Amino acid sequence: MRRWSRSAVVVTAMVATGxxxxxxxxxxxxxEAPAEGSTVGITExxxxxxxxxxLTGVAAxxxxxxxxxxxxxxxxxxxxxxxxxxxxxFVVRDDAYNPTNTSQVTNExxxxxxxxxxxxxxxxxxxxxxxxxxxxxxxxxxxxSSGSLQWGDKPxxxxxxxxxxxxxxxxxxxxxxxxxxxxxxxxxxxFLQDDDFGRDAEKGVRRFLDDQIVDVQRxxxxxxxxxxxxxxxxxSGADLVLGFTTPSYTALSQxxxxxxxxxxxxxxxxxxxxxALVGSLLAQFSEGAVKGGAQLLxxxxxxEYIPGTDAPEDPWMRLWQKVWDAHGDGEELTNYRVYGMSQxxxxxxxxxxxxxxxxREGIVEAVERAGxxxxxxxxxxxxxxxxxxxxxxxxxxxxxxxxxxxxxTPVLVSDIGDAPIxxxxxxxxxxxxxxxxxxxxxxx
Amino acid sequence: xxTETSTETSAGQERPAHRRRRGGRLGAFLFATPxxxxxxxxxxAMVAVSVALESTDAFRNGQLAAMAYFGIAxxxxxxxxxxxxxxxLGHGAFMAIGAYTAALMLRGENPLPLAVVLVAAAAVAxxxxxxxxxxxxxxxxxxxxxxTLALAVAVPGIPLHFSGVLGGEQGLTVRVPAVPDWFADAVxxxxxxxxxxxxxxxxxxxxxxxxxxxxxxxxxxxxVGRTWRAVRDNEVAAELAGIDLGRARVLxxxxxxxxxxxxxxxxxxxxxxxxxxxxxxxxxxxLLSAIVLGGLGSLPGALVGAAxxxxxxxxxxxxxxxxxxxxxxxxxxxxxxxxxxxxLVVLFAPSGIAGWVRRRRTxxxxxxxxxxxxxx
Numbered sequence: 001m002r003r004w005s006r007s008a009v010v011v012t013a014m015v016a017t018g019x020x021x022x023x024x025x026x027x028x029x030x031x032e033a034p035a036e037g038s039t040v041g042i043t044e045x046x047x048x049x050x051x052x053x054x055l056t057g058v059a060a061x062x063x064x065x066x067x068x069x070x071x072x073x074x075x076x077x078x079x080x081x082x083x084x085x086x087x088x089x090f091v092v093r094d095d096a097y098n099p100t101n102t103s104q105v106t107n108e109x110x111x112x113x114x115x116x117x118x119x120x121x122x123x124x125x126x127x128x129x130x131x132x133x134x135x136x137x138x139x140x141x142x143x144x145s146s147g148s149l150q151w152g153d154k155p156x157x158x159x160x161x162x163x164x165x166x167x168x169x170x171x172x173x174x175x176x177x178x179x180x181x182x183x184x185x186x187x188x189x190x191f192l193q194d195d196d197f198g199r200d201a202e203k204g205v206r207r208f209l210d211d212q213i214v215d216v217q218r219x220x221x222x223x224x225x226x227x228x229x230x231x232x233x234x235x236s237g238a239d240l241v242l243g244f245t246t247p248s249y250t251a252l253s254q255x256x257x258x259x260x261x262x263x264x265x266x267x268x269x270x271x272x273x274x275x276a277l278v279g280s281l282l283a284q285f286s287e288g289a290v291k292g293g294a295q296l297l298x299x300x301x302x303x304e305y306i307p308g309t310d311a312p313e314d315p316w317m318r319l320w321q322k323v324w325d326a327h328g329d330g331e332e333l334t335n336y337r338v339y340g341m342s343q344x345x346x347x348x349x350x351x352x353x354x355x356x357x358x359x360r361e362g363i364v365e366a367v368e369r370a371g372x373x374x375x376x377x378x379x380x381x382x383x384x385x386x387x388x389x390x391x392x393x394x395x396x397x398x399x400x401x402x403x404x405x406x407x408x409t410p411v412l413v414s415d416i417g418d419a420p421i422x423x424x425x426x427x428x429x430x431x432x433x434x435x436x437x438x439x440x441x442x443x444x
Numbered sequence: 445x446x447t448e449t450s451t452e453t454s455a456g457q458e459r460p461a462h463r464r465r466r467g468g469r470l471g472a473f474l475f476a477t478p479x480x481x482x483x484x485x486x487x488x489a490m491v492a493v494s495v496a497l498e499s500t501d502a503f504r505n506g507q508l509a510a511m512a513y514f515g516i517a518x519x520x521x522x523x524x525x526x527x528x529x530x531x532x533l534g535h536g537a538f539m540a541i542g543a544y545t546a547a548l549m550l551r552g553e554n555p556l557p558l559a560v561v562l563v564a565a566a567a568v569a570x571x572x573x574x575x576x577x578x579x580x581x582x583x584x585x586x587x588x589x590x591x592t593l594a595l596a597v598a599v600p601g602i603p604l605h606f607s608g609v610l611g612g613e614q615g616l617t618v619r620v621p622a623v624p625d626w627f628a629d630a631v632x633x634x635x636x637x638x639x640x641x642x643x644x645x646x647x648x649x650x651x652x653x654x655x656x657x658x659x660x661x662x663x664x665x666x667x668v669g670r671t672w673r674a675v676r677d678n679e680v681a682a683e684l685a686g687i688d689l690g691r692a693r694v695l696x697x698x699x700x701x702x703x704x705x706x707x708x709x710x711x712x713x714x715x716x717x718x719x720x721x722x723x724x725x726x727x728x729x730x731l732l733s734a735i736v737l738g739g740l741g742s743l744p745g746a747l748v749g750a751a752x753x754x755x756x757x758x759x760x761x762x763x764x765x766x767x768x769x770x771x772x773x774x775x776x777x778x779x780x781x782x783x784x785x786x787x788l789v790v791l792f793a794p795s796g797i798a799g800w801v802r803r804r805r806t807x808x809x810x811x812x813x814x815x816x817x818x819x820x
Binding site: 055056060064067068071092093094097098099100102103104107108110111112124125126128129130132133193194195196220221222329 | 501502503504506507510601604607612613614615617619642711714715716717719720721722724758761770771772775776778779
């Protein structure tokens with residue numbers, strides 16, 4: 001005990017001395033931060049960016065492939081000289097779709113890896129945990145992988161955050177408008193995920209179909225029993241069910257409907273309608289009883305806003321295939337990897353627009369000023385401006401047949417609120433540049 | 445010259461003996477009772493914490509804050525499991541209760557002071573713990589495990605049901621209150637740096653941890669701790685000695701749940717969100733595994749477990765990435781590493797890491813203590 005207490009006294013004395021010395025060194029006036037833009041994450045020859053994705057856990061299926069698409073495209077750009085001579089380094093962190101983890105890995109990305117920008121952080125609850133932190137730290141938060149309105153509808157409150165994919169409200173509006181015009185007698189049932197996804201979509205759908213809706217059913221992510229909801233829809237007599245679901249719940253609702261012999265016309269949001277993934281989930285959930293899952297979705301309506309693997313001859317898909325063959329990890333090219341590469345393309349455009357000396361503030365301004373004119377794989381233009389940080393403005397309705405989407409409508413564009421719905425296929429004809437790398441002018 | 449050196453040496457010879465006596469008296473005063481000993485350790489710990497927080501960057505500060513809330517929850521749980529012999533697979537639920545309480549109280553323009561919020565988080569969890577504890581006191585072994593397991597599964601469902609108030613699946617985002625001026629000025633005066641929010645949260649977290657651990661250590665050393673151990677070791681003997689089994693059990697459960705609630709409040713601050721997906725069953729199980737790894741019933745062990753929970757996944761992932769693994773493989777390395785460490789500890793240190801260290805220190809072959817005694 002004595003030896004111990006003596007050393008304790010010594011330690012205390014040392015620490016106290018240390019603290020005293022430290023206090024002698026400080027005490028002056030605080031310095032103001034320089035007003036110039038921040039260049040954290042930028043060196044002579046690299047730009048470091050990062051993103052959080054579910055690489056493990058329940059949400060990993062499909063979503064964990066998105067960052068591989070990003071990496072393949074950045075590798076391709078780097079192999080061709082990079083952006084303004086800088087290579088793009090993409091740091092990927094796993095949050096297992098748990099917002100607590102998202103906070104920790106975002107701390108790591110911003111404070112330890114010192115990324116220039118967060119790119120493509122995935123998920124509404126997960127990204128919601130860090131969006132204010134990123135804006136407080138003035139880290140550009142580009143192209144969030146979620147269609148929630150909150151990434152883009154209040155650019156004054158969150159000046160550094162930008163959406164990318166079409167939001168759920170315009171998907172609901174475009175769908176509602178189509179149903180109103182083409183199926184005026186349909187009895188409509190809604191099957192919604194009980195969060196922003198379902199809520200925003202319902203808001204859009206109700207603008208047009210308020211009096212045609214006979215029943216609304218909701219599910220919470222995590223509860224895999226959706227039989228009561230589907231049975232209720234069946235009992236309500238709905239002959240057109242609009243599902244705003246993730247892929248797992250698309251598969252679950254199809255299985256339950258099969259069991260109940262319920263055969264309405266189905267629509268699923270593009271978020272949950274990837275035929276390949278839903279098909280494999282159907283086989284998995286039914287333990288092999290349901291085979292040829294992709295065909296099961298025949299006749300199902302959905303939306304598309306970027307070319308996908310069902311159109312291998314599309315010039316963008318040819319580019320993605322070329323990039324993936326050269327820089328992929330040897331696995332198959334999936335729609336999730338295409339999604340990642342499409343986002344990566346937009347980021348490269350943004351970085352080019354920010355000029356040879358990019359700053360965090362500079363890239364935000366560049367996207368606000370030039371983002372509306374970015375030409376890329378998306379079928380409709382972005383809505384980026386100083387008043388809106390919403391992503392792609394439109395989509396087209398398709399009907400699935402054998403895993404391939406057949407057009408039902410031309411590209412329809414709209415915006416949140418009571419903005420009209422217009423035909424606009426100006427962006428759909430954009431084709432990729434010869435070398436597959438955008439050539440965006442610097443915003444002066 | 446010669447005389448000077450001789451006086452110096454003679455003084456030098458005399459001084460240690462003199463100092464030893466004084467140190468001994470001071471030590472005897474400071475370490476006379478468990479309470480004094482714990483308070484001295486707490487002050488030393490607080491000094492060590494501020495040195496650690498000031499000498500690391502904002503990211504490590506954030507990790508230390510996370511370690512603090514895991515440590516508090518694990519400390520509470522280790523008292524329940526290690527000292528009282530009850531098991532809880534549902535401590536994640538009490539953390540959720542604390543987190544949601546804090547998140548609700550921090551909404552609005554002018555939230556209450558942070559201290560009030562954290563006390564409230566602990567108090568609400570205390571109430572919930574009392575309720576559950578009364579039921580838990582009647583259950584044993586697998587039944588108790590089952591009941592608390594149900595709690596861990598059910599509580600994250602509450603926010604989904606009351607999504608209007610509790611934010612549903614997306615949860616409630618938490619805005620960390622600004623660093624108070626007096627605190628910023630104090631830190632700036634000493635270090636010359638303005639404390640960021642993560643450093644501030646690090647201080648708040650570790651202050652709570654130290655306070656909690658002092659209280660827990662005192663409880664464990666005193667009459668209450670003895671009753672808990674008696675109930676754990678032999679119920680019949682304890683009852684014959686006049687101990688009310690139910691009361692002892694409920695008290696242990698309440699204390700433990702209160703710690704988890706406080707930890708939950710800190711978690712909401714650190715993670716800036718309270719959402720159901722943050723409080724899945726795996727959180728409860730991780731807490732339990734942390735105290736087993738650290739050493740059941742040992743507060744330093746709880747701290748070791750919390751450190752493993754916080755640092756191991758990140759270190760394993762970084763190592764995997766440095767070795768050139770793909771991102772997915774590197775991410776999968778984290779649970780693998782945690783599993784391996786668990787297996788190694790169970791195989792080679794069944795009493796946990798803290799227990800292993802204690803045995804090494806007290807085993808005669810490696811201990812320097814006896815030779816030290818010979819000298820004095």
